[in-house]
Amino acid sequence: MDILKFITAGSVDDGKSTLIGRLLYDSEAILADQLEALHASNRKNDDGTIDLAILTDGLKAEREQGITIDVAYKYFNTDKRKFIIADAPGHIQYTRNMVTGASNAGLAIILIDARKGVIEQTIRHSFLVSLLGIPQVVVCINKMDMLDYNEEAYNQIVNNYKALAEKVELNNVKFIPVSALKGDNIVHSSINMPWYKGESLLDYLENVDIKVDNSAAHARLPVQWVIRPQTDELHDYRGYAGRVASGSFRVNDPVTVLPSGFTSSIAKIEQLDADPVEASTGMSVTIHLADDIDISRGDLLVNSAEQPQVAQLIEADLCWMDTRPLDSTHTYLVQHNSKVTRCRISEVLYKVNINTLEKQYDEEFKLNDIGRIVIKTADALAFDPYQKNKANGGAIIIDSRTNVTVGALMLRSAVD
Amino acid sequence: MSTNNHLDYLDELEAEAIYILREVAGQFEKPALLFSGGKDSITLVRLAEKAFRPGKFPFPLVHIDTGHNFIETIDYRDRMIERLGEKLIIGHVQDSINEGKVVEQKGKNASRNALQTVTLLDTIAKHQFDACIGGARRDEEKARAKERIFSVRDEFGQWDPKRQRPELWNLYNGKIHKGENVRVFPISNWTELDVWNYIRREKIELPSIYFAHERDCITRNGQLMAASPFLNMDEEDVVERRNVRFRTVGDMTCTAAVESYAYQIDDIINEISESKISERGARMDDKVSEAAMEDRKKGGYF
Numbered sequence: 279m280d281i282l283k284f285i286t287a288g289s290v291d292d293g294k295s296t297l298i299g300r301l302l303y304d305s306e307a308i309l310a311d312q313l314e315a316l317h318a319s320n321r322k323n324d325d326g327t328i329d330l331a332i333l334t335d336g337l338k339a340e341r342e343q344g345i346t347i348d349v350a351y352k353y354f355n356t357d358k359r360k361f362i363i364a365d366a367p368g369h370i371q372y373t374r375n376m377v378t379g380a381s382n383a384g385l386a387i388i389l390i391d392a393r394k395g396v397i398e399q400t401i402r403h404s405f406l407v408s409l410l411g412i413p414q415v416v417v418c419i420n421k422m423d424m425l426d427y428n429e430e431a432y433n434q435i436v437n438n439y440k441a442l443a444e445k446v447e448l449n450n451v452k453f454i455p456v457s458a459l460k461g462d463n464i465v466h467s468s469i470n471m472p473w474y475k476g477e478s479l480l481d482y483l484e485n486v487d488i489k490v491d492n493s494a495a496h497a498r499l500p501v502q503w504v505i506r507p508q509t510d511e512l513h514d515y516r517g518y519a520g521r522v523a524s525g526s527f528r529v530n531d532p533v534t535v536l537p538s539g540f541t542s543s544i545a546k547i548e549q550l551d552a553d554p555v556e557a558s559t560g561m562s563v564t565i566h567l568a569d570d571i572d573i574s575r576g577d578l579l580v581n582s583a584e585q586p587q588v589a590q591l592i593e594a595d596l597c598w599m600d601t602r603p604l605d606s607t608h609t610y611l612v613q614h615n616s617k618v619t620r621c622r623i624s625e626v627l628y629k630v631n632i633n634t635l636e637k638q639y640d641e642e643f644k645l646n647d648i649g650r651i652v653i654k655t656a657d658a659l660a661f662d663p664y665q666k667n668k669a670n671g672g673a674i675i676i677d678s679r680t681n682v683t684v685g686a687l688m689l690r691s692a693v694d
Numbered sequence: 695m696s697t698n699n700h701l702d703y704l705d706e707l708e709a710e711a712i713y714i715l716r717e718v719a720g721q722f723e724k725p726a727l728l729f730s731g732g733k734d735s736i737t738l739v740r741l742a743e744k745a746f747r748p749g750k751f752p753f754p755l756v757h758i759d760t761g762h763n764f765i766e767t768i769d770y771r772d773r774m775i776e777r778l779g780e781k782l783i784i785g786h787v788q789d790s791i792n793e794g795k796v797v798e799q800k801g802k803n804a805s806r807n808a809l810q811t812v813t814l815l816d817t818i819a820k821h822q823f824d825a826c827i828g829g830a831r832r833d834e835e836k837a838r839a840k841e842r843i844f845s846v847r848d849e850f851g852q853w854d855p856k857r858q859r860p861e862l863w864n865l866y867n868g869k870i871h872k873g874e875n876v877r878v879f880p881i882s883n884w885t886e887l888d889v890w891n892y893i894r895r896e897k898i899e900l901p902s903i904y905f906a907h908e909r910d911c912i913t914r915n916g917q918l919m920a921a922s923p924f925l926n927m928d929e930e931d932v933v934e935r936r937n938v939r940f941r942t943v944g945d946m947t948c949t950a951a952v953e954s955y956a957y958q959i960d961d962i963i964n965e966i967s968e969s970k971i972s973e974r975g976a977r978m979d980d981k982v983s984e985a986a987m988e989d990r991k992k993g994g995y996f
Contacts, residue, residue, distance in 0.1 A: 280700035281707075348858065350839045351832045353885050360703045362883060374860055381862040488700055502716040505749040512748055519745070521713040521864075550744040560701045562712035562745070575720045599860050613865050616720060672863045681869035683859045 279355070282488060283362040285379045285412070287403035288389025293420050297389060297458035298365055299330025302354055304465035305480060323459065330458075349379040358484040368399060373406070373632070373646035374599040377686055380410040381672065384488050387479075388417045392425050392455075396438040398633045401446075405632050408446045409595060409648065409688065411668050414486055415443075416452040418479060423457040427470045445635065452486075454479055491667075492558045496525030497533075497581035498662070498670045499557075500615035501573055505564055517548060517564035518573055523615065523669035524662075525581065526558040527565070532582040535573055536660035541582055542569040559669075576617035578660045578670075586662045586670060589692030591624070595664070596643070596651045600677065600684035604643035612655055612687070614673035619657040621675070626651050652693055664688035704892055708741065711880035713864065714843060715745040718825050718878050719752040721868035725825040725878075726783070728814075729755040731767035732943040733900055734829030737881060737889055739774065740898055753827070754781035758814050760806040760945045761788045762924040767943055770901040785817035802926050803914070805947040815851045818875055825868065825876045833885045843882050849873035887966055894959045903940045904962070906954045911936045917950035 288294035323329050352363040366372070366379030368389075380386065386407045390400055407415055417439055425431045432455045443451050454463055455474050462468035465480045477485070505517040527533070531544050546566040547557045557563040565579065573579075580586060598604055604623055612621040628637040629649030643649065664671030665688075675685035701709065715738075718725045727742065729735045742751050757771060775782045787809050790796045795816070796809040818826060832839045842858050844866040859867055868876055881889065893900065910921040912931040919925060921933050924946050938951035939962075956962045 279703050281703045348840045348855070351883070352839065353833045353883070355885075360888075378860045378862055382864075490700055502713070503719050503746075503752075505746065507749045515748065519716050521709055521716075550747055558701075560706055560709050562709040562716070611869070613867060615865075616717075668863070672865065674860075674862055674865045674867060676867055676869055678869075681867070681871060683862070683867045686860070686862050 279358065279360060280488065281360045281362060282385060282483060282486070283364065283383050284385040284387060284483070285364045285366055285376070285383040285407075286387045286389065287366065287376060287380075287407065288368050288387075288399075288420075292368070292389040292391045293331075293458045294368065294389050295331035295365070296329075297387075297418065297420065297456070297464065298352060298363060300458045300461055300464045301363075301480060302352065303330055304461060305354060305356060349375050356480070356484055361483065368403065370399070370402065370633070371646065373402070373648070374597060374686075376403070376406055377410060377597045377599070380406060380412055381686070383410075383412050385414040385416065385483070385486065386412045388415060390417060390419050390435060390439070392419050392421045392431060392435065395435045396442055400439070401442060401635065402632045404442055404446045404448060405630070405635060406648075408448050409597075411665055411688070413489065414450050414452075415448055416454060416479070416482060416486075418454050418456045418458075420456050420458055422455045422462060422468075422471065423460045427455075427457075427462075427468070429471070429473045432474075452476075452482060454482065490559050491524055492526040494526055494528065494531060494581050495584035496662075496667060497527045497531070497579075498523045498525060498586070498667070499527065499563075499565065499579040500617070501575055501577045501579060502616050503575060504573065516570070517566055518579065519562075519564045520579070520616070521562045522557050522559050524559055524667050526556055527579075527581065528556045533567065533579050534582045534585060535571060536578045536580060536586065537588050537658045538572075538577070540569075540571045540573075542567040542571060544568070576615075578615060578617075580660070586660045586667075587692045588658050588660045590655050590658045591693040592653050592655070592659065592661070593627070593690045593693050594651060594653055594673075595688040595690065596623070596649060596653075596675075597686045598643045598645060598647045598684065599686060600682060601645050602677070602684070603645075604647075604685070609678070610684070611676040611678050612653065612659070612673050613676060614659050614661060614689075615670070617657070617659065618676075619655050619659070621653050621655045624652050624654040650690075653687065659689070661689045663690055665690075704888065704895060707881070707884050707888060708744070708892070710864075710883065711738075711741045712745040714866070714878065714880040715742055715827065717866050717868070718827060719746070721866070722825040722876070724821065724823050725753040725827065726756045726818075726821070726823045727751070727753050727827040728829075729757050729771070729782075730829070730943065731757070731763070731771050731901060732829065733889055733893060733904065734831065734881060736774075736898060736900060737884075737892060738827060738829050739778070740896055741880060743778075751778075751780050754783050756783045756785065756817060756821075756823075756826070758785045758810050758817065759787065760810055761786065762806050762922075762945045762947055764901070764903050764920075764940075764943065764946055766901045766903045770899075783817065783821065785813045787813045789813070790816060802928070803947075804926050805945055806924075807945045807948045810945075811851070818851070823875060824870060825878055827878045827880060829881060830877075830879045831884050831886070831889075832879075832882045841879070841882070843879050844868055845877045845879065846870060847875050847877060851875075853877075887963070890959070890963050890966060894963065901943060903943065906937055906939045906957050906961075908935055909938050909951065910934070911938060911951060918953065919950060920946055922946045 350365045364379035366376040456463040503519040545568045548564040627650040662670040673687040790813045939954040
């Protein structure tokens with residue numbers, strides 16, 4: 279059994295919370311006391327059935343306003359998979375929350391209200407899913423019940439969406455006609471849409487292939503902590519602790535330490551109860567090198583065969599997340615893997631109007647703005663282009679005045 | 695051989711938690727691990743061994759002791775510390791009471807659970823901890839479902855759900871001002887069942903009260919409570935011998951038992967898999983109101 283993390287993009291009006299509620303309810307992931315609270319609630323649908331959206335409502339403030347402000351995480355599993363849902367709000371003023379939820383997702387569900395078809399927010403959500411590099415996308419065309427489960431209407435939306443997908447460079451798109459309210463094609467196949475021959479949403483989620491790149495060439499491990507017991511019996515022990523961000527390391531592999539450029543090879547890979555010969559993507563391990571070189575937190579171990587770019591001037595996509603606009607004269611901090619260094623945004627190349635995808639050149643970078651910039655860092659970053667290797671291409675900007683995370687960076691390429 | 699398979703789900707959860715613990719070690723000056731004696735913090739201890747051995751833990755363990763503990767929990771704690779050779783710091787709620795910082799609750803449902811917050815904040819201030827690792831999980835209840843893995847608390851220990859930092863990828867921002875601290879939740883993404891499956895896989899020993907045993911109980915507000923000197927009882931309370939176990943380990947006055955014949959971990963996992971009640975449903979203190987946890991977290995609770 280493995281884990282699939284997915285994000286749901288859509289707004290309250292599209293029935294997003296109802297869709298998640300339906301997934302949880304029909305897959306019997308709800309415990310009895312929660313069910314009891316659900317039945318006891320005053321909130322009901324117009325036809326008197328239980329309002330499943332209650333299951334994903336979190337904070338009091340949100341219940342009062344009836345909207346999802348923050349990212350809420352929900353957990354359920356079937357016999358085949360453990361699922362982690364990042365339930366993010368869909369309105370434009372919460373773009374940063376969606377970006378946050380999308381950053382860890384392996385799959386995105388994009389919700390379209392069948393009565394409305396592809397609209398402005400569909401463009402926005404699709405753009406963000408593409409920007410954040412989510413590898414799999416499933417478009418749920420919801421509220422099919424309100425269109426009498428009409429096949430033609432569905433096909434029309436599918437065609438419109440395909441044009442959009444091409445424009446925002448989304449591949450691997452899957453379409454499913456659903457009614458979250460009535461339960462069609464969420465967990466159980468719909469009897470109302472015999473013309474749809476594909477699987478239900480849950481079937482799809484259970485079986486979709488999650489690819490992992492475990493190639494040696496892309497092996498990257500940010501050093502988090504150096505284990506040095508300095509006891510009599512472990513006098514010379516020096517282990518580099520970290521989690522394999524991408525690719526795979528094996529004993530004897532040639533490695534380079536970045537940004538210093540020192541080279542060595544892997545002498546041993548350790549875990550508490552075993553010394554595996556291979557450390558693949560996602561594993562937390564302790565690495566020992568054949569040579570005694572100076573390595574500390576913030577350094578990156580990579581396979582010498584195919585190395586990341588090392589640069590101080592980097593072009594990147596930026597999503598601004600703070601109410602205080604970007605100040606190009608201010609020195610911020612950038613955190614990339616375990617490395618933190620000072621930085622400045624030296625140039626704003628353009629912003630993107632995420633509703634229309636048009637470029638804009640004249641305005642300042644404000645909350646929820648997205649665009650392309652050039653960042654200058656005090657120490658060099660060893661990175662891979664985000665669209666090629668998410669695990670070594672994402673970074674955050676921290677405002678040293680408030681210590682708040684104010685920006686998300688998708689690094690693209692070194693600038694000469 | 696290079697495979698293209700994902701890690702098994704327990705391996706992935708474990709690797710993520712180890713990663714988070716190492717981030718704490720790397721980012722903070724004076725972290726601490728909050729140890730309650732419950733299965734979640736026991737799991738954290740095992741994860742810390744995986745993260746830092748053969749080195750020492752880069753933090754002490756901190757136990758906030760209400761004085762109303764199950765004796766089995768304290769026994770377990772002391773044996774564990776002995777085995778680990780790590781440092782334990784105890785914050786006593788009784789001290790907070792003696793110093794007049796908190797007042798013991800009165801009445802039948804009196805509990806020291808709420809008083810712990812003050813003792814915790816005092817202990818943090820005294821030792822100047824800048825990060826406290828806790829075993830909370832997002833599946834426990836709705837407010838926790840939105841909490842960050844690195845959750846910043848102001849100098850009053852308060853959590854402000856509306857001012858949470860965005861938390862992207864696996865980049866945890868532990869930067870804080872003096873006086874603030876961060877609560878870190880390495881097993882945020884685990885469910886109760888995941889924890890149990892991990893404990894079984896790792897063969898981790900637990901305090902005996904997690905397993906079915908005979909015990910004197912009374913029924914309060916529809917829940918089974920262990921009869922103890924800490925519980926304010928009157929003539930209406932009927933003490934009965936029952937076969938029970940506990941699903942969480944907290945203060946004796948607010949931790950409800952469930953009728954159970956699960957003597958082995960396999961029995962427990964079966965019981966939970968078919969369970970009719972969520973874990974926090976067995977905690978009286980959360981039943982007070984739907985938003986109880988959110989309010990307590992804002993006040994500095996774990």
